[in-house]
Amino acid sequence: xxxxxxxxxxxxxxxxxxxxxxxxxGIKGGKIVAVGKADGPATHTIDxxxxxxxxxxxxxxxxxxxQILWDRMLSISPWHGVTTTVIGNCGFGVAPTRAAHRKLxxxxxxxxxGMSLDALxxxxxxxxxxxxxxxxxxxxxxxxxxxxxxxxxxxxxLRLYVMGEESTERASTPDELxxxxxxxxxxxxxxxxxxxxxxxxxxxxxxxxPVPSRQATPEEMDGLVSVMGEMKRGLMxxxxxxxxxxxxxxxxxxxxxxxxxxxxxxxxxxGPGGHRKQLDLAAEQRKSGAMVIPQVSCxxxxxxxxxxxxxxFDVMPFMNDLAKAxxxxxxxxxxxxxxxxxxxxxxxxxxxLFQKWWDRVVIAxxxxxxxxxxxxxxxxxxxxxxxxxxxxLDLALADDLQARFRMAVMNFDExxxxxxxxxxxxxxALSDAGAHASQLCDACYSTYLLGHWVRDxxxxxxxxxxxxxxxxxxxxxxxxxxxxxxxGRPADIVVFDAKTVGPGPLKRVHDMPxxxxxxxxxxxxxxxxxxxxxxxxxxxxxVFAANDRLPGRLxxxxxxx
Numbered sequence: 001x002x003x004x005x006x007x008x009x010x011x012x013x014x015x016x017x018x019x020x021x022x023x024x025x026g027i028k029g030g031k032i033v034a035v036g037k038a039d040g041p042a043t044h045t046i047d048x049x050x051x052x053x054x055x056x057x058x059x060x061x062x063x064x065x066x067q068i069l070w071d072r073m074l075s076i077s078p079w080h081g082v083t084t085t086v087i088g089n090c091g092f093g094v095a096p097t098r099a100a101h102r103k104l105x106x107x108x109x110x111x112x113x114g115m116s117l118d119a120l121x122x123x124x125x126x127x128x129x130x131x132x133x134x135x136x137x138x139x140x141x142x143x144x145x146x147x148x149x150x151x152x153x154x155x156x157x158l159r160l161y162v163m164g165e166e167s168t169e170r171a172s173t174p175d176e177l178x179x180x181x182x183x184x185x186x187x188x189x190x191x192x193x194x195x196x197x198x199x200x201x202x203x204x205x206x207x208x209x210p211v212p213s214r215q216a217t218p219e220e221m222d223g224l225v226s227v228m229g230e231m232k233r234g235l236m237x238x239x240x241x242x243x244x245x246x247x248x249x250x251x252x253x254x255x256x257x258x259x260x261x262x263x264x265x266x267x268x269x270x271g272p273g274g275h276r277k278q279l280d281l282a283a284e285q286r287k288s289g290a291m292v293i294p295q296v297s298c299x300x301x302x303x304x305x306x307x308x309x310x311x312x313f314d315v316m317p318f319m320n321d322l323a324k325a326x327x328x329x330x331x332x333x334x335x336x337x338x339x340x341x342x343x344x345x346x347x348x349x350x351x352x353l354f355q356k357w358w359d360r361v362v363i364a365x366x367x368x369x370x371x372x373x374x375x376x377x378x379x380x381x382x383x384x385x386x387x388x389x390x391x392x393l394d395l396a397l398a399d400d401l402q403a404r405f406r407m408a409v410m411n412f413d414e415x416x417x418x419x420x421x422x423x424x425x426x427x428x429a430l431s432d433a434g435a436h437a438s439q440l441c442d443a444c445y446s447t448y449l450l451g452h453w454v455r456d457x458x459x460x461x462x463x464x465x466x467x468x469x470x471x472x473x474x475x476x477x478x479x480x481x482x483x484x485x486x487x488g489r490p491a492d493i494v495v496f497d498a499k500t501v502g503p504g505p506l507k508r509v510h511d512m513p514x515x516x517x518x519x520x521x522x523x524x525x526x527x528x529x530x531x532x533x534x535x536x537x538x539x540x541x542x543v544f545a546a547n548d549r550l551p552g553r554l555x556x557x558x559x560x561x
Contacts, residue, residue: 056083
């Protein structure tokens with residue numbers, strides 16, 4: 001047999017978790033046609049001697065819903081071996097959206113997902129090529145992408161579409177719920193793989209208002225999930241909150257035989273050791289017939305923030321009140337930050353998670369005091385003889401609230417993180433790629449897992465880690481033709497060096513629309529990335545230009561047409 005592409009002599013780790021073996025992979029017509037022995041000539045050959053050959057990684061928690069409309073390369077995910085991505089998480093997205101609500105939906109993304117409003121407006125333009133969700137999928141498919149894309153149907157744009165601005169204020173009526181269920185079915189028939197939503201108290205949109213999904217009752221959630229139950233397909237992804245607890249999730253999962261995955265179970269989310277109760281609960285729910293799977297992260301949850309938009313603190317009522325006040329009376333933040341009484345609130349009236357928050361803060365960027373950059377806030381404060389909270393706010397005021405600080409919010413206890421990522425009832429996810437672009441960069445989670453947790457910490461075998469990056473997330477999300485390296489499968493493949501794979505240091509670039517900035521991380525050890533049989537990355541460089549015809553596919557209903 002002749003091949004379009006042959007990957008020769010690598011250690012094949014097929015995604016199942018089975019031990020790797022040395023062999024070849026033959027590709028023809030975008031499919032894998034030989035695994036182990038690939039005798040015959042090839043138009044192109046990649047020598048993978050000493051390297052690992054695995055399925056492309058499947059990232060099930062991203063927010064590229066808007067970015068894909070101006071960045072078909074979906075950078076930076078493929079840099080780190082991701083060949084399939086799921087958008088629409090946490091119920092956020094840009095469709096369905098009426099023309100009159102476009103600015104509102106973008107303002108919501110700006111606030112809750114840390115996206116630049118200028119970048120969103122310039123990137124999407126004034127004339128959107130869609131209004132409904134099916135039209136959005138058509139637009140994404142027509143434009144093309146470097147990697148494969150599967151989409152969840154977002155609850156926030158759905159509620160805004162049906163209820164207008166009242167969606168942030170109240171529960172739906174029976175007629176409104178009926179309209180939402182109809183649109184839910186339409187979205188699933190068009191190719192959505194499930195339903196994304198959020199009831200998190202931290203998810204506030206424009207003017208500090210709760211995002212629309214937070215006003216949904218359990219009955220509304222039940223009604224929308226029932227559509228997937230009737231269709232016998234799909235899953236629910238939810239960012240957790242009190243209004244729709246894991247108990248509610250288990251109820252709808254059993255009732256409709258629909259998997260529910262929730263975001264996010266992190267170390268210190270429930271205080272020291274608090275994650276164990278949630279792991280025990282997940283095991284009990286699985287035994288009861290409910291499939292409720294917490295999403296966990298393999299990286300510390302580091303956020304860069306400014307005091308102009310201190311997103312990470314918005315879970316605290318006094319900070320959320322300040323955001324509302326500043327939207328009504330510009331300058332309210334400046335007055336508060338200069339007030340000694342308000343400063344004391346930031347020291348003493350914080351939630352348990354933020355006790356002594358200043359101990360976990362690094363000064364990332366401070367034009368008025370460049371000598372303090374990359375210093376721990378506590379060390380800088382000691383050097384200057386200041387209180388850490390006072391120093392942070394003094395720097396913020398000196399730099400027009402643009403000084404940047406980086407804080408490990410959660411997931412900084414490695415012993416607890418190891419317990420989370422190795423538990424059989426969790427799924428490793430939460431890259432958040434496409435969101436919080438100027439605040440964090442966890443799109444490199446895959447190379448971090450392989451470098452830190454496999455090579456350095458030896459918490460996983462290489463085969464176990466690849467399984468958790470490929471077959472397991474694909475099957476969990478109903479993506480039926482990805483995640484395995486096997487004959488007949490689409491040729492989504494990563495070739496990497498187990499000895500050097502990992503993420504590089506974070507760096508800030510200004511390559512978004514309107515010159516907006518973001519944090520990125522280059523990858524090391526990723527030799528080749530192949531999507532549907534086409535090489536898209538070689539030696540950490542794109543093989544394709546953004547205007548070329550790209551090989552990624554829209555995975556309607558979890559598979560390519």
